[in-house]
Amino acid sequence: MGNTKRRTISRRDFIKAAGIGAVAAGAGPTIIIPRRSYGAGKTLKILQWNHFVPGYDKWFNNTYTKEWGAKNGMEVIVDNIGLAGINARAAAEVSAQKGHDLFMFLWPPPDFEDQVIDHKEIYQECEKKYGKPIDLAVKSTYNPKTKKYYGFSDSYVPDPINYRKDLWGDVGMVKGPDTWDDMRVGGAKIKKKHGIPVGVGLSAEIDTGMAMRAIMYSHGASVQDEEGNLVLNSKQTLESIKFVKALFEEAMTPEVLAWDASSNNRAMLAGKVSTVLNAISVTRTAENEKMPIGDNILVTKAAKGPVRRIGLEHVMDVYVIWKFAENIEGAKKFLVDYIGNFQKGFLASEFYNFPCFPKTVPDINKLIAHDPKSNPPDKYAVLSDVLDWATNVGYPGYANAAIAEVFSTWVLNTMFAKAAVGAETPEAALAQAEAACKRIWAKWQERKMI
Numbered sequence: 001m002g003n004t005k006r007r008t009i010s011r012r013d014f015i016k017a018a019g020i021g022a023v024a025a026g027a028g029p030t031i032i033i034p035r036r037s038y039g040a041g042k043t044l045k046i047l048q049w050n051h052f053v054p055g056y057d058k059w060f061n062n063t064y065t066k067e068w069g070a071k072n073g074m075e076v077i078v079d080n081i082g083l084a085g086i087n088a089r090a091a092a093e094v095s096a097q098k099g100h101d102l103f104m105f106l107w108p109p110p111d112f113e114d115q116v117i118d119h120k121e122i123y124q125e126c127e128k129k130y131g132k133p134i135d136l137a138v139k140s141t142y143n144p145k146t147k148k149y150y151g152f153s154d155s156y157v158p159d160p161i162n163y164r165k166d167l168w169g170d171v172g173m174v175k176g177p178d179t180w181d182d183m184r185v186g187g188a189k190i191k192k193k194h195g196i197p198v199g200v201g202l203s204a205e206i207d208t209g210m211a212m213r214a215i216m217y218s219h220g221a222s223v224q225d226e227e228g229n230l231v232l233n234s235k236q237t238l239e240s241i242k243f244v245k246a247l248f249e250e251a252m253t254p255e256v257l258a259w260d261a262s263s264n265n266r267a268m269l270a271g272k273v274s275t276v277l278n279a280i281s282v283t284r285t286a287e288n289e290k291m292p293i294g295d296n297i298l299v300t301k302a303a304k305g306p307v308r309r310i311g312l313e314h315v316m317d318v319y320v321i322w323k324f325a326e327n328i329e330g331a332k333k334f335l336v337d338y339i340g341n342f343q344k345g346f347l348a349s350e351f352y353n354f355p356c357f358p359k360t361v362p363d364i365n366k367l368i369a370h371d372p373k374s375n376p377p378d379k380y381a382v383l384s385d386v387l388d389w390a391t392n393v394g395y396p397g398y399a400n401a402a403i404a405e406v407f408s409t410w411v412l413n414t415m416f417a418k419a420a421v422g423a424e425t426p427e428a429a430l431a432q433a434e435a436a437c438k439r440i441w442a443k444w445q446e447r448k449m450i
Contacts, residue, residue, distance in 0.1 A: 044330045045101050046104075047078075047079045047081065052284075052285075056345070056348045068338075083206070101330065102319050102325075104318065106315040106316065107407065110150050117328060119141065122335050130360050136156055136356070139392045140153055140398075145228070146448075151320045152321075155354055159210055159278065160279075160301055160382065162280075163176035163299075167194060175300065188251040191251050198273065199273030200264075202259075204414070205259060205413075210393075212244070216236075216237060217312075218302075224394065233430060233431070238426055238427065239306070242426050244416045257417060280352060282297060301386070310391055339360060343360060351368055402437075402443075405443075411433050412433065418432075
């Protein structure tokens with residue numbers, strides 16, 4: 001688990017709060033709120049990642065959960081783990097049938113559907129209080145086959161292009177690459193002139209998975225169609241593979257074949273790459289650590305391909321409540337209340353976590369257009385139309401169990417990497433990926449999950 005943080009309210013506050021838990025529950029029943037107190041005197045255990053913006057964990061662990069716990073008569077314990085350990089920890093808790101009441105993934109987890117409650121009533125209560133959720137949230141937490149919400153998404157993280165304005169300006173693209181062909185052509189010029197490559201991953205990690213899907217989708221390709229049928233083997237997919245091969249050969253470096261999820265951040269901040277696809281954690285790190293390169297890194301929207309401009313969310317925050325959780329009602333209450341306080345979460349994340357219930361941050365465009373921390377202050381204003389170009393894993397359909405397995409076993413990452421380095425022809429790499437997908441589809445169809 002790496003460094004684990006445990007944060008609790010004080011014993012004195014806990015004892016004091018236990019006496020007012022019934023009052024804090026509200027004036028009357030709702031869809032998910034019974035007349036009794038939400039587990040007053042209980043513990044609520046939450047697991048989530050070590051946030052890329054440390055200030056968020058400080059706020060969530062030390063301020064928000066303590067205040068919420070005192071108000072609701074519960075001891076709140078937050079455990080944080082690294083991104084790479086999430087799936088293994090989830091599998092361990094399922095195996096033991098014991099663990100956290102709230103468990104946060106950074107991607108849709110439909111393969112755990114049988115182990116979680118139906119989160120429909122949480123969505124219903126939040127919609128009643130805060131308005132409709134975005135389509136991206138629903139497509140990342142709902143299974144149309146089983147009619148079950150296998151998770152609940154509070155937020156998503158935009159995945160813009162981070163680029164060096166000095167290098168791109170030097171090749172005549174002051175505003176950075178607008179299209180994927182700009183990325184290839186301009187990136188090659190920068191590499192030839194300055195020896196600095198484009199930094200798009202080609203390894204077994206999450207950022208590579210998102211980047212390769214962005215390229216596919218922008219070329220008109222996808223793994224499945226809207227109904228969930230496998231459609232990977234297409235002319236459009238083949239064209240996207242050939243493009244990645246050209247991008248790699250002309251503008252990149254073999255180092256990307258061994259990258260982990262934070263390699264692109266480190267490479268950009270060290271001045272070793274001209275461009276990365278990443279959340280604003282890159283620029284926020286530079287700003288918070290007062291790194292000179294920070295003022296030279298700008299962000300722009302997802303690149304346009306031959307068919308459309310489209311990208312994915314960098315990560316999709318999805319909470320699940322296990323069926324075996326000890327405090328299911330408390331976990332439900334926590335999520336509903338957290339959405340009501342999401343403006344504070346958005347600010348604590350320094351614009352990293354965007355709301356899945358937009359009305360909870362009504363002034364979001366004003367906030368990101370005038371950020372006193374960034375240089376220029378409107379650096380993040382480009383994210384104001386993010387929902388016009390951001391989509392989900394599984395586009396144009398839902399994030400189902402087959403899609404999740406394709407993602408977590410890096411089928412597409414491997415396909416693109418093999419073709420890029422010449423280990424396989426684009427056609428052979430595609431055929432191998434399709435064969436793997438067919439096996440995965442058959443498995444989940446047999447289980448009646450897709």
